[in-house]
Amino acid sequence: MLNPLPPSEKRKQFELCALGLRDFAGVAAEQPLDPFALAQFAKLLVVDFDSIEGLSSESRTHLLGDAANEWSGGACSRPLPNGWRLVILNPAHGKQRNRATLMEEVAHVFLGHQPNRLAVISRNPTVREGAAPNQTLARDYNHDDEEAAYAVGAAALVPYEALRRFVTQGRRASDIARHFRVSRQLVEYRIKVTHLWKEYKGASTSLAEQV
Numbered sequence: 001m002l003n004p005l006p007p008s009e010k011r012k013q014f015e016l017c018a019l020g021l022r023d024f025a026g027v028a029a030e031q032p033l034d035p036f037a038l039a040q041f042a043k044l045l046v047v048d049f050d051s052i053e054g055l056s057s058e059s060r061t062h063l064l065g066d067a068a069n070e071w072s073g074g075a076c077s078r079p080l081p082n083g084w085r086l087v088i089l090n091p092a093h094g095k096q097r098n099r100a101t102l103m104e105e106v107a108h109v110f111l112g113h114q115p116n117r118l119a120v121i122s123r124n125p126t127v128r129e130g131a132a133p134n135q136t137l138a139r140d141y142n143h144d145d146e147e148a149a150y151a152v153g154a155a156a157l158v159p160y161e162a163l164r165r166f167v168t169q170g171r172r173a174s175d176i177a178r179h180f181r182v183s184r185q186l187v188e189y190r191i192k193v194t195h196l197w198k199e200y201k202g203a204s205t206s207l208a209e210q211v
């Protein structure tokens with residue numbers, strides 16, 4: 001049976017890549033995907049922020065405090081001698097956002113993107129599509145690759161078919177987020193880019209009317 005796909009041509013392509021990744025990971029249609037398991041196949045070594053040596057306590061405090069919203073994490077562009085690449089995730093962002101950041105790095109690898117340099121990327125998933133330039137401190141991939149990796153990663157975490165079913169059932173974004181172990185913002189981003197927002201809002205209105 002064919003999977004239903006989101007309406008726009010671009011989203012269809014992203015969804016197919018995401019479904020390929022989910023297939024590779026061996027997860028069923030509604031099952032949450034674990035990016036940490038996939039990271040191994042992408043030869044990405046996730047390093048605990050606290051284990052980074054050479055960071056002064058001032059830098060540490062800055063990165064997790066004042067500057068915590070300015071970076072989400074990233075991979076080193078230069079691989080280790082064994083071919084693996086280091087990934088650092090911002091512990092101040094919590095597990096759900098870390099999963100989306102890591103999934104994007106995994107998607108870059110599976111999509112065969114070539115990184116340019118070490119970079120720390122800032123992002124806000126809710127405004128990603130029309131992101132202001134100042135939200136990105138530096139890029140490690142070109143714009144199209146960044147867009148594709150983020151979109152494919154998000155689609156792998158929150159696949160369209162299950163999302164559409166949940167939305168139709170009137171489930172809230174926060175509830176769907178808990179199910180897929182991602183942030184509510186990521187679910188809302190997915191609902192919007194796959195053109196389910198109207199249906200989502202409609203479902204919440206009709207629920208409210210029943211109360």
Ligand SMILES: [Zn+2]
Nearest residue numbers: 104141146149
């Ligand atoms: Zn990226």
